[in-house]
Amino acid sequence: MKISSLVTKTSKTIPGDELASNAQLLIKAGYLHKEMAGVYAYLPLGLMVIEKIKTIVRQEMNAIGGQELLMSTLQPRELWEITDRWDDKKVDNWFKTKLNNGTELGVGLTHEEPVVNALKDYITSYKDLPKKVYQIQQKYRNELRAKSGLLRGREFIMKDMYSFSIDQAQHDIQYEEIVAAYLKIYQRLGLGDLTFRTYASGGIFTNKFSDEFQFISPIGEDTIFIDEKLKVGVNKEVFNDDNLKKMGLHKNNLVEKRAVEVGNTFHLDSKYSDALGMYYHDQTGQKKSVIMGSYGIGISRLMGVITEHFSDEKGLVWPDQLAPFLCYLTFIADNDQQIKKTEKLYQDLTSLHIGVIYDDRFSRPAEKFADCDLLGIPIRIVINQKTIDDDQYEIKLRTKKELVYFNYQELLQYLKKKGE
Amino acid sequence: MKISSLVTKTSKTIPGDELASNAQLLIKAGYLHKEMAGVYAYLPLGLMVIEKIKTIVRQEMNAIGGQELLMSTLQPRELWEITDRWDDKKVDNWFKTKLNNGTELGVGLTHEEPVVNALKDYITSYKDLPKKVYQIQQKYRNELRAKSGLLRGREFIMKDMYSFSIDQAQHDIQYEEIVAAYLKIYQRLGLGDLTFRTYASGGIFTNKFSDEFQFISPIGEDTIFIDEKLKVGVNKEVFNDDNLKKMGLHKNNLVEKRAVEVGNTFHLDSKYSDALGMYYHDQTGQKKSVIMGSYGIGISRLMGVITEHFSDEKGLVWPDQLAPFLCYLTFIADNDQQIKKTEKLYQDLTSLHIGVIYDDRFSRPAEKFADCDLLGIPIRIVINQKTIDDDQYEIKLRTKKELVYFNYQELLQYLKKKGE
Numbered sequence: 087m088k089i090s091s092l093v094t095k096t097s098k099t100i101p102g103d104e105l106a107s108n109a110q111l112l113i114k115a116g117y118l119h120k121e122m123a124g125v126y127a128y129l130p131l132g133l134m135v136i137e138k139i140k141t142i143v144r145q146e147m148n149a150i151g152g153q154e155l156l157m158s159t160l161q162p163r164e165l166w167e168i169t170d171r172w173d174d175k176k177v178d179n180w181f182k183t184k185l186n187n188g189t190e191l192g193v194g195l196t197h198e199e200p201v202v203n204a205l206k207d208y209i210t211s212y213k214d215l216p217k218k219v220y221q222i223q224q225k226y227r228n229e230l231r232a233k234s235g236l237l238r239g240r241e242f243i244m245k246d247m248y249s250f251s252i253d254q255a256q257h258d259i260q261y262e263e264i265v266a267a268y269l270k271i272y273q274r275l276g277l278g279d280l281t282f283r284t285y286a287s288g289g290i291f292t293n294k295f296s297d298e299f300q301f302i303s304p305i306g307e308d309t310i311f312i313d314e315k316l317k318v319g320v321n322k323e324v325f326n327d328d329n330l331k332k333m334g335l336h337k338n339n340l341v342e343k344r345a346v347e348v349g350n351t352f353h354l355d356s357k358y359s360d361a362l363g364m365y366y367h368d369q370t371g372q373k374k375s376v377i378m379g380s381y382g383i384g385i386s387r388l389m390g391v392i393t394e395h396f397s398d399e400k401g402l403v404w405p406d407q408l409a410p411f412l413c414y415l416t417f418i419a420d421n422d423q424q425i426k427k428t429e430k431l432y433q434d435l436t437s438l439h440i441g442v443i444y445d446d447r448f449s450r451p452a453e454k455f456a457d458c459d460l461l462g463i464p465i466r467i468v469i470n471q472k473t474i475d476d477d478q479y480e481i482k483l484r485t486k487k488e489l490v491y492f493n494y495q496e497l498l499q500y501l502k503k504k505g506e
Numbered sequence: 507m508k509i510s511s512l513v514t515k516t517s518k519t520i521p522g523d524e525l526a527s528n529a530q531l532l533i534k535a536g537y538l539h540k541e542m543a544g545v546y547a548y549l550p551l552g553l554m555v556i557e558k559i560k561t562i563v564r565q566e567m568n569a570i571g572g573q574e575l576l577m578s579t580l581q582p583r584e585l586w587e588i589t590d591r592w593d594d595k596k597v598d599n600w601f602k603t604k605l606n607n608g609t610e611l612g613v614g615l616t617h618e619e620p621v622v623n624a625l626k627d628y629i630t631s632y633k634d635l636p637k638k639v640y641q642i643q644q645k646y647r648n649e650l651r652a653k654s655g656l657l658r659g660r661e662f663i664m665k666d667m668y669s670f671s672i673d674q675a676q677h678d679i680q681y682e683e684i685v686a687a688y689l690k691i692y693q694r695l696g697l698g699d700l701t702f703r704t705y706a707s708g709g710i711f712t713n714k715f716s717d718e719f720q721f722i723s724p725i726g727e728d729t730i731f732i733d734e735k736l737k738v739g740v741n742k743e744v745f746n747d748d749n750l751k752k753m754g755l756h757k758n759n760l761v762e763k764r765a766v767e768v769g770n771t772f773h774l775d776s777k778y779s780d781a782l783g784m785y786y787h788d789q790t791g792q793k794k795s796v797i798m799g800s801y802g803i804g805i806s807r808l809m810g811v812i813t814e815h816f817s818d819e820k821g822l823v824w825p826d827q828l829a830p831f832l833c834y835l836t837f838i839a840d841n842d843q844q845i846k847k848t849e850k851l852y853q854d855l856t857s858l859h860i861g862v863i864y865d866d867r868f869s870r871p872a873e874k875f876a877d878c879d880l881l882g883i884p885i886r887i888v889i890n891q892k893t894i895d896d897d898q899y900e901i902k903l904r905t906k907k908e909l910v911y912f913n914y915q916e917l918l919q920y921l922k923k924k925g926e
Contacts, residue, residue: 093573093637094628119624121578127624128576153513156548158541160661183601186648204539204547208514217513228606241580
């Protein structure tokens with residue numbers, strides 16, 4: 087894409103009404119527009135990053151047999167009354183709305199009840215189990231405060247998976263398979279080293295701990311204690327001697343950290359399946375409870391975490407696999423030779439399906455480079471007199487200071503490998 | 507995918523609370539779950555079809571330089587008061603909700619105002635124009651009646667594009683480019699022959715007609731008059747002698763038809779851009795109005811139209827390019843030889859990326875074939891004794907009665923071509 091045709095531009099000013107540094111930076115770079123506190127629109131570059139995160143998450147969910155579906159945002163009250171999650175005194179962050187005839191509806195904040203209700207006619211025999219379904223969609227939560235940008239939205243993008251099993255043993259196998267997929271996702275996003283599987287309170291349905299996936303970061307709202315050797319964490323809320331014994335952890339090996347939750351997995355037992363009448367018949371024809379789990383990853387929150395973690399004083403820094411474009415390409419002098427050479431390379435990269443944004447503006451190089459840095463594009467390619475005279479292409483990585491020079495063949499080789 | 511691992515199943519009974527034949531059929535086949543009147547969940551097979559429609563629409567929007575973004579569902583009241591579209595007396599199909607502090611919010615029914623507001627800092631010079639942006643997302647409309655299944659939803663999936671131009675001449679070029687892309691989309695969806703670009707009332711902002719894209723069908727809610735030779739239609743609402751003269755059409759060549767609207771395009775002039783303060787500076791530095799258009803295609807409505815149009819008494823009939831799987835594969839007798847042969851072909855097709863659903867159940871062939879028909883899979887491949895003895899694979903197309911036989915190499919050749 088040519089930068090002149092891109093609908094957004096970068097800006098030098100920090101938006102005054104935005105407190106969170108992730109959203110400030112994404113707004114300055116033209117990735118995001120703030121609609122109101124906790125509600126953002128994804129402009130083209132921002133949506134490209136969201137789609138790349140979604141693709142990684144989707145691939146790992148599909149790889150373990152997850153089947154994607156899409157539940158509705160509008161929710162009938164009756165479904166949530168069955169499980170006593172309709173009343174605002176019980177669930178205090180519903181957005182609610184009304185049909186023209188006055189009937190109250192919920193605006194989807196999670197989907198256990200509707201998923202069970204939609205699938206209960208299909209899951210009736212032990213032969214139908216185990217199963218895993220998931221969706222990626224907007225969720226709506228009526229948060230009192232929403233000052234953390236993409237880290238805590240009133241409207242946000244989430245992947246939620248639900249598993250169904252014949253018993254606890256089958257459930258445990260599914261649960262661990264999903265946990266393994268989560269750890270793979272954080273690795274692929276570039277967050278693996280600092281993400282800890284963390285014991286957290288299990289809720290009221292089971293005596294098991296739930297798991298949080300906590301990313302160590304000073305911006306985090308949570309306090310956890312980590313064992314770096316075992317690569318495991320404990321949320322402060324369950325940090326006591328009794329629990330540590332159950333977990334097989336030793337206080338002396340645990341270090342306190344701030345962290346931000348980038349995923350969670352819950353054991354639900356048969357709380358929702360029983361309530362909504364999803365049962366299965368076993369080999370002997372006996373009616374039995376379906377054991378469930380639920381598993382969430384905040385896609386837009388991940389974008390916020392990645393923004394804060396990788397960015398520097400010059401702007402955004404995207405890992406290759408998440409950048410809207412792998413390369414930024416421009417010329418130094420606006421002479422015919424350089425422009426022709428640049429356009430030729432732009433064509434070549436485009437036909438090789440290597441993501442490239444071509445800065446075709448006649449601005450000062452320093453201004454262009456500042457934009458490239460603010461946008462966070464991983465590889466900057468500059469066409470200058472050396473390119474014309476000596477077939478030397480100037481390369482600079484967003485994360486490095488040095489300039490590197492490649493001839494044309496080396497350059498293509500290098501980019502093809504990077505783009506894999 | 508193996509049918510035994512698919513989370514849904516077909517059903518023999520028509521859902522009692524569903525009146526629309528498109529939704530009845532999609533529910534029977536396990537593509538859709540009804541949440542409430544006008545609100546559906548897309549189960550895995552249904553979501554696959556939606557995604558295929560989205561991909562075609564997205565490709566054509568990108569091909570004309572459209573840039574995809576994603577606006578928010580939650581809408582601040584102030585934005586809509588500026589254009590006088592907040593009051594329920596002015597716009598009677600809003601869903602509204604409230605923040606915990608009592609602030610009223612809208613639940614997105616269209617996005618002219620927020621799109622202009624988000625882009626007005628970026629569109630400030632004649633150099634920034636023309637531009638086109640679009641999104642694909644859920645819209646919410648508080649319809650009094652919602653009895654037409656996917657044809658009129660309270661929650662539905664829509665592609666909406668917005669164009670920005672320096673003047674009417676530039677706008678007209680953009681407008682016609684988008685109309686051409688729309689016609690291409692209907693062709694690719696298999697609806698081209700029966701879709702007519704149709705004059706409709708232009709709204710209050712311009713003296714131009716708007717265009718509807720009307721698909722001729724007895725299920726349609728609209729009455730139009732078509733000139734089959736010119737491939738053009740006139741909506742009843744603008745059907746009078748004066749208008750026909752302006753359109754250059756002759757009453758004698760026009761035939762009355764029922765039709766369902768599958769897209770529309772509007773000239774907005776500078777109604778929204780002026781109101782929300784989006785202006786540009788021309789070459790001489792003069793501040794000028796931005797001319798806009800808006801362009802909608804209902805993705806889920808298209809799924810409903812395609813369902814009704816192609817289906818027959820046996821069930822769904824998907825065109826190759828929209829089917830969740832191109833092939834249905836099964837064996838006749840549950841003997842080792844046939845099962846092995848079937849699994850081998852299943853592996854081969856999967857590794858060739860040819861979409862296939864493998865019916866691995868030991869049911870009666872007649873039952874399996876009925877399922878294949880209800881699901882609407884284009885190509886049925888059956889492994890039987892002839893396959894084992896003579897390398898003959900039995901093929902039946904969903905839209906044909908005859909059986910055809912191919913040897914293994916011919917079969918792969920045929921499917922590769924079909925899958926292109």
